[in-house]
Amino acid sequence: MKPAARMRLWGMIRKESLQILRDPSSISxxxxxxxxxxxxxxxxxSLDAKHIPIGIVIEQPDTATQSLAGAFESSEFFRPRHFDAIQSAQQALDKRQIDGIIWLRNNFSTRLLAGNEAPIGVIINGVDSNQANITQGYIQGTWLAWLEHYAASRGQPLLIPVSLEQRVWFNAALxxxxxxxxxxxxxxxxxxxxxxxxxxxxxxxxxxxxxxxxxxxxxxxxxxxxxxxxxxxxxxxxxxxxxxxxxxxxxxxxxxxxxxxxxxxxxxxxxxxxxxxxxxxxxxxxxxxxxxxxxxxxxxxxxxxxxxxxxxxxxxxxxxxxxxxxxxxxxxxxxxxxxxxxxxxxxxxxxxxxxxxxxxxxxxxxxxxxxxxx
Amino acid sequence: MYFRQIFALAIKEFLALLRDKRSRFVIIGPPIVQLLVFGFAATYDLNDVPVAIYNEDRGGAARELVSRIEGSPNFQVVAYISHDSETAPLIDNRDVLLVLHIGQHFSADLLRDNSAQLQVILDGRNSNTAMIAMNYLRTILLDYNRYWQASQGEGASLVSLQTRTWYNENLQSRWFIVPGIVGLLTLVVTIMVTALSVAREREAGTFDQLLVTPLRPVEILIGKAIPGMVIGLLDATLIIVLMAIFxxxxxxxxLGALYLGLVLFLLSAVGIGLMISAIAVTQQQAVLGAFLFLVPAVILSGFSTPIANMPELVQWLTYIDPLRYFLVVVRGVTLEGDGYALLVHQYWPMAIIGVTSLAIAAWLFRSRMY
Known part of the structure; x- marks a missing residue:
């Protein structure tokens, strides 16, 4: 580079640098x-949810429903609130006070003891679908753990046919x-x-x-x-x-x-x-x-x-x-x-x-x- | 008040903004393009996740499982490997997101003990994607387990979950993101329009002239706020219509509840934009200032990640973010079917932010003379 050219370029760089230094917004x-x-x-x-507010509706409290509610209360993923009737829980869901509802109907325990199928109703606010998926996963996990515990307490271990062992490379804790x-x-x-x-x-x-x-x-x-x-x-x-x-x-x-x-x-x-x-x-x-x-x-x-x-x-x-x-x-x-x-x-x-x-x-x-x- | 003067000032602002063909274009064109591109692009739902299967088992149970994964719309099997050493290159080079390993004794274990284990190796470089893919795999397995229990003559377990999701019944993340984009684009356009309005005059030196006119600072403020409100309102309407169509x-x-929210939201956006503009001395500073506001405002609004997951201190910060409230309004009206009553607690914070920021902007107009 010729000396004159070098000087011109240097001058231009100096001018631009001064402009940067004088205006604090560039540095900031x-x-x-x-x-x-x-x-x-x-x-x-963070995409990792904790303390999700959920409502638990127990229509007829007894030992089985208490132990299930206890499983949700002791989980760090949930912050449960109790409701007496499904209507009041649904209103809370409408007002965005809770993100999901666990609903145990009044015949839950009787059906369970009689050996009939006893479904648990779950309602989730799906507006944030990603969050809803995560919430659903946590509810499933808590439910499975309770199921295992419940089966064990009655002397019949729960068998899950295929279970998954996951290894995440590069970011083990996800x-x-x-x-x-x-x-x-x-x-x-x-x-x-x-x-x-x-x-x-x-x-x-x-x-x-x-x-x-x-x-x-x-x-x-x-x-x-x-x-x-x-x-x-x-x-x-x-x-x-x-x-x-x-x-x-x-x-x-x-x-x-x-x-x-x-x-x-x-x-x-x-x-x-x-x-x-x-x-x-x-x-x-x-x-x-x-x-x-x-x-x-x-x-x-x-x-x-x-x-x-x-x-x-x-x-x-x-x-x-x-x-x-x-x-x-x-x-x-x-x-x-x-x-x-x-x-x-x-x-x-x-x-x-x-x-x-x-x-x-x-x-x-x-x-x-x-x-x-x- | 001198209504005619304010009106004249507003007209002048419109002209300053719309006279230039390129300025006209950037107000109308990009929001449309962005809504379409980002609306289709921004989704957490995965399809065709590339998978490799490492199946060492020749039994029927393993075959059934593999065919279920092959048939899933979420996964696309791109490689079948037969050796452990092939796993690392596939994952390292991002050819696959996960490798499913079915061990030699899988089918035998399942038949004998009614219990067998699978191994999955995931690329955790994007942990969210990895987690979502893992959830899909779990759903397939849950289904498979039910099928296996039925085929072995056992009933399913007595207690089952019957899950229903409200408002977004099929859990499409697009339903969550696209209404969010309405708020995002409206905010970007409004802030940019207003943030530059005073700074432009400061740089050209005409703001001093404006200050010595009979107009009081409040009236200048109103004149400057009107174009931002009108353009924001038109842009938002356009985006909302496109959202419904596409x-x-x-x-x-x-719809009234949505527009009440929109007007309050625009009021706060215009207030913040004018505040930035009043502080800035040059247009460059105004643009950078707008940026320093916009980026945190978008991140902290709950647009892409839930506010509830943030640390408490950051959650407090979100209360001064007008986008936070407007996103609840848009999503509430579109998906949840809300009316005025359920949104009251979103309306008043936006009104307070709007009035406060406009007051500060008016005060800055007067006190910052150069």
């Missing part, structure tokens, strides 16, 4: 956002934090990379300073590099900070190689920056740039990346759309590197996809960014 |  999105998000997700969000936190890093990086840069070039257009840059001797490549480099540094700083928080604050194991993680993060960061630049070049207006950045980067990273919802279960045409979401590849890399280790086929395939996206978006940025007035 | 979400309750 790189360092405060990760803390807020990681703490919210790490501590606040703790949702272990998969949410690595996925979250992809979302934070998307925010830093795309949202921040999307605003940057749009601001130059809106304020008219882009015209000043155009008449300067800076080349197209130098303007772009000058914009990218400071934000790349900022983004990687935010990344390192998030990884440190994940490992030391949330005890997420990092089973893969740290350098491979950095390499793939740098690659993803460049893709996110390129998308941010493209958005700002096309929109030229901070309102539009902000909206578009949220719509095409943040929300897809949240919903279409496999971070929370399983991609394989989406309809085919949406699975096709997810191929265009860079966060999808990065989430796969992060979850694998953190929890499983250096699984080369997964990491290489996803990094290859990110490389292709990088080339594609840089090509578009190069084409769209003209040093010309319209 | 996703077959029932509308069992009262």
């Amino acid at each position: 999105i790189a360092f405060i956002m990760p803390v807020v998000l990681l703490f919210l997700f790490g501590y606040g969000v 703790s949702s934090r272990l998969f949410l936190v690595p996925g979250l890093i992809a979302i934070i990086m998307t925010l830093i990379g795309s949202l921040l840069t999307a605003m940057v070039v749009a601001r130059e257009w809106e304020r008219g300073t882009m015209e000043t840059l155009m008449v300067s001797p800076l080349h197209r490549g130098e303007i772009l590099a000058g914009k990218l480099i400071p934000y790349f540094v900022l983004g990687m700083g935010g990344m390192l900070f998030s990884v440190a928080l994940a490992v030391w604050q949330f005890d997420i194991p990092l089973r893969g190689s740290f350098w491979l993680l950095m390499l793939s993060s740098a690659l993803f960061m460049l893709v996110a920056l390129a998308i941010g630049l493209l958005i700002s070049i096309v929109s030229k207006n901070q309102f539009v740039a902000g909206q578009v950045a949220i719509i095409v980067t943040f929300l897809p990273a949240f919903i279409l990346s496999g971070f929370l919802f399983d991609i394989n279960s989406m309809p085919d045409w949406i699975q096709f759309i997810t191929l265009l979401v860079p966060a999808r590849y990065f989430v796969a890399i992060l979850q694998t590197l953190f929890l499983a280790g250096d699984v080369w086929p997964v990491v290489l395939a996803n990094m290859g996809a990110l490389c292709l996206m990088l080339l594609f978006f840089f090509f578009l940025v190069w084409r769209k960014f003209n040093k010309r007035l319209e | 996703f077959d979400i029932p509308l069992r309750g009262s």
Whole structure:
């Protein structure tokens, strides 16, 4: 690089860095956002239910119904409330005071003792279907345990034909934090990379300073590099900070190689920056740039990346759309590197996809960014 | 009050927002696209979970079990393996989510002792998906056990559970998520529209001019709030109509109760948006501020994970999140068939949040001069 060119590029980088440093909001999105998000997700969000409020309706109390109610009362998954009649329990369900009802009809014990089938009525509020499934599972578990206990107390052990022994690899305790936190890093990086840069070039257009840059001797490549480099540094700083928080604050194991993680993060960061630049070049207006950045980067990273919802279960045409979401590849890399280790086929395939996206978006940025007035 | 002036200011705000073709587009286009894409994408229900079967047993019981898994719409058997060492690569490379291992003596054990064990190995990288897949497998087994007991001439156990689910009878997670998306998109559009409205004028320097006009800060506030309310209302209506058309979400309750909730929700969203706007000096700060509000607001609203599972301290925080209340209103009206009476406790907190945030915004208008 010629000395003059080096000086021009350096000047541009200096200007952008000063702009970042002067506006506290840029720094805060790189360092405060990760803390807020990681703490919210790490501590606040959980798919593991406890103390589910349920209603128990016992129409005719006796020893059998008492022992069944006791099984629910002693379980840490439930917080039972007693009702005398099914109507009042149903009203409580309507008012969302309880999530489910266990209903023992008045002939429960007599039928049980007579050796007839004695069904237990269960009503569950299904609005949150995922939660309803979990509640149903817990009710089944408590019921089975009681059944076993009841059979044993009468001297006839309960036999279950086929039972299941489950082994979960990578996350033996099935703790949702272990998969949410690595996925979250992809979302934070998307925010830093795309949202921040999307605003940057749009601001130059809106304020008219882009015209000043155009008449300067800076080349197209130098303007772009000058914009990218400071934000790349900022983004990687935010990344390192998030990884440190994940490992030391949330005890997420990092089973893969740290350098491979950095390499793939740098690659993803460049893709996110390129998308941010493209958005700002096309929109030229901070309102539009902000909206578009949220719509095409943040929300897809949240919903279409496999971070929370399983991609394989989406309809085919949406699975096709997810191929265009860079966060999808990065989430796969992060979850694998953190929890499983250096699984080369997964990491290489996803990094290859990110490389292709990088080339594609840089090509578009190069084409769209003209040093010309319209 | 100078109604004509406020009206004129509101018109000016609309023009500032809608004059630009791209701005017009981002208010209408993306919510539609997002509702459709996210509505179909955001589901916890799994289908075609890739499975590998490692069957060492040649007995009939094992064959019956395998054919039940092959026939399930939730699972798709992609590999049959014959050696233990094949398990690790399949799971590591994400080719399968779970491997079902049927041991050599499975059928024999089942016939002799009436009890046998199966082994399943799951990829826990996404623990929620793993848990859901496990539940599907359990349901198949429960069914299988009943079949086995019947075929052995034993009655099923005396006590059985008869489960019914209310409101979302088939437990489709789409019925839960899509009404949530209505709240989510309405909030995003309204906050973005209002958060930038003052910041834009500050950056251009026209806000000072506005302050020296005869309009009082409260009147400026009203003029700025009207476009947010109107656009939010129109967008939400559009999304609700699309929701009913494309996703077959029932509308069992009262439409009036839904719109009362919507207006209060928009009031609080507009208030918070204007508050962010009044604090921000530049548009960039306003967008980032909007973000710092939106992301926690969505996460803590119960949109995707239940509030009841959060730690107590975080649960307290959710009380200042207007989306929390509106989600109950949308889901209550669409699925549970609620009317005004059952939703009162959702209405008044939103009204308080709205009035408080608007008051703070008005105060900030006056006190933050640059």
